[in-house]
Amino acid sequence: xxxxxxxxxxxxxxxxxxxxxxxxxxxxxxxxxxxxxxxxxxxxxxxxxxxxxxxxxxxxxxxxxxxxxxxxxxxxxxxxxxxxxxxxxxxxxxxxxxxxxxxxxxxxxxxxxxxxxxxxxxxxxxxxxxxxxxxxxxxxxxxxxxxxxxxxxxxxxxxxxxxxxxxxxxxxxxxxxxxxxxxxxxxxxxxxxxxxxxxxxxxxxxxxxxxxxxxxxxxxxxxxxxxxxxxxxxxxxxxxxxxxxxxxxxxxxxxxxxxxxxxxxxxxxxxxxxxxxxxxxxxxxxxxxxxxxxxxxxxxxxxxxxxxxxxxxxxxxxxxxxxxxxxxxxxxxxxxxxxxxxxxxxxxxxxxxxxxxxxx
Amino acid sequence: xxxxxxxxxxxxxxxxxxxxxxxxxxxxxxxxxxxxxxxxxxxxxxxxxxxxxxxxxxxxxxxxxxxxxxxxxxxxxxxxxxxxxxxxxxxxxxxxxxxxxxxxxxxxxxxxxxxxxxxxxxxxxxxxxxxxxxxxxxxxxxxxxxxxxxxx
Numbered sequence: 461x462x463x464x465x466x467x468x469x470x471x472x473x474x475x476x477x478x479x480x481x482x483x484x485x486x487x488x489x490x491x492x493x494x495x496x497x498x499x500x501x502x503x504x505x506x507x508x509x510x511x512x513x514x515x516x517x518x519x520x521x522x523x524x525x526x527x528x529x530x531x532x533x534x535x536x537x538x539x540x541x542x543x544x545x546x547x548x549x550x551x552x553x554x555x556x557x558x559x560x561x562x563x564x565x566x567x568x569x570x571x572x573x574x575x576x577x578x579x580x581x582x583x584x585x586x587x588x589x590x591x592x593x594x595x596x597x598x599x600x601x602x603x604x605x606x607x608x609x610x611x612x613x614x615x616x617x618x619x620x621x622x623x624x625x626x627x628x629x630x631x632x633x634x635x636x637x638x639x640x641x642x643x644x645x646x647x648x649x650x651x652x653x654x655x656x657x658x659x660x661x662x663x664x665x666x667x668x669x670x671x672x673x674x675x676x677x678x679x680x681x682x683x684x685x686x687x688x689x690x691x692x693x694x695x696x697x698x699x700x701x702x703x704x705x706x707x708x709x710x711x712x713x714x715x716x717x718x719x720x721x722x723x724x725x726x727x728x729x730x731x732x733x734x735x736x737x738x739x740x741x742x743x744x745x746x747x748x749x750x751x752x753x754x755x756x757x758x759x760x761x762x763x764x765x766x767x768x769x770x771x772x773x774x775x776x777x778x779x780x781x782x783x784x785x786x787x788x789x790x791x792x793x794x795x796x797x798x799x800x801x802x803x804x805x806x807x808x809x810x811x812x813x814x815x816x817x818x819x820x
Numbered sequence: 821x822x823x824x825x826x827x828x829x830x831x832x833x834x835x836x837x838x839x840x841x842x843x844x845x846x847x848x849x850x851x852x853x854x855x856x857x858x859x860x861x862x863x864x865x866x867x868x869x870x871x872x873x874x875x876x877x878x879x880x881x882x883x884x885x886x887x888x889x890x891x892x893x894x895x896x897x898x899x900x901x902x903x904x905x906x907x908x909x910x911x912x913x914x915x916x917x918x919x920x921x922x923x924x925x926x927x928x929x930x931x932x933x934x935x936x937x938x939x940x941x942x943x944x945x946x947x948x949x950x951x952x953x954x955x956x957x958x959x960x961x962x963x964x965x966x967x968x969x970x971x972x
Contacts, residue, residue, distance in 0.1 A: 739845075749850035751891045753921030763894045764923050768964030795925045799963045 461668035464549040472499040472518035478571035483610035511565035520570035545569045545600035550666040553742035559734040597630030604633040620645040632667040634676035651688030656703035674714040692726035717782035726790035771800040843890040
């Protein structure tokens with residue numbers, strides 16, 4: 461994985477008491493720290509790429525704990541998200557944050573960890589009868605900044621003690637060293653976003669290689685963590701079948717699939733606006749050339765017969781190696797579920813309950 | 821023919837021009853050809869200079885030509901589905917259609933009747949069509965079965 465070192469850490473005044481500030485100072489001794497009164501005025505006007513070079517530490521003023529918005533009209537997997545950071549040091553050419561964070565691209569970590577835990581605690585205690593599958597990788601990579609921020613080390617012990625939670629840390633990194641001496645108590649899933657090395661080389665800039673991801677997965681599995689794999693976004697290109705089948709072979713030869721919590725599948729999704737940004741930032745990316753059509757939710761996906769064929773092949777290869785592993789589709793319609801699996805969840809509650817079963 | 825020349829000749833609007841440019845760029849990137857080479861082709865020239873076509877029909881034909889180049893497998897699957905729909909010989913009394921881009925995987929069926937006898941007759945035709953191999957092949961194509969000419 462490409463080493464990340466911010467050019468500067470810009471700290472909003474008042475965040476110096478945060479444990480994250482302490483962790484950053486310890487892990488980045490050679491980097492300049494600048495304390496400012498107003499983080500908004502310190503935000504550079506640089507483009508999305510250059511925004512990743514500075515790291516901001518600031519108090520998060522909104523809600524930390526939210527329901528995943530999903531995608532309109534698609535089957536929902538009843539996921540909740542906690543955003544402890546915004547943007548990511550890696551730079552995938554298809555990343556939807558290029559559009560989602562276009563006006564607020566600063567690479568930001570939130571300092572008020574106590575507020576995050578208080579907010580989660582209020583909801584989790586109030587609804588002990590509900591099962592919460594919570595992810596931290598919606599608008600950042602859950603682990604890429606962990607060697608510097610130690611954020612997961614700060615929050616994991618709390619979530620590991622909650623009886624109605626599975627916390628998922630979703631990543632394309634191999635930054636797991638800080639997790640290995642913690643006890644996840646069976647409540648933490650480390651989920652890797654996976655692609656063949658060819659796709660990683662072409663479009664997942666600065667991320668860990670496939671082998672690095674798998675080695676990290678093996679290490680956390682041995683450390684008592686549950687694993688998830690997200691084969692998402694799947695990319696279609698001439699010869700994709702050979703690469704994806706080989707990636708699955710390598711995956712299941714490295715980890716114990718019986719301890720996998722779930723596997724998700726999703727194809728490349730973008731929007732006309734994101735595609736325009738991709739065209740500007742990564743004009744040679746072959747991702748731009750896929751046979752995508754606009755779906756009812758406004759997202760572009762490979763046309764349905766093509767992507768259903770991709771899903772069916774992937775499900776077949778996965779089942780061959782891991783016959784009973786739980787597989788779901790991310791942001792797909794009921795029709796596609798039906799065509800791939802022969803069934804579709806009747807409602808999001810049904811899928812959410814299945815996840816509760818997956819986890820325990 | 822340069823894109824600017826084509827755009828001027830066809831009086832393309834901003835959105836149309838942007839679609840044309842995006843598709844041309846994407847085809848050129850995928851196939852490793854220059855946009856100039858793409859636009860110098862004989863097929864495009866034939867459409868652009870066809871004296872039988874008015875401006876609107878010319879734009880429509882060029883757009884369809886470009887769409888087929890940009891989305892060759894989608895176009896092929898659509899062609900196959902439409903071919904199998906024709907083979908059912910239900911049209912024009914019963915009209916079968918699939919959504920644009922084949923999204924949704926649905927076959928839509930439209931017919932109207934004014935009396936019970938016609939209703940029975942068309943229902944019988946539909947029932948026979950539903951039992952035929954062609955209708956099974958339509959759903960197989962919509963459900964991701966590789967089209968017949970697709971290379972392995």
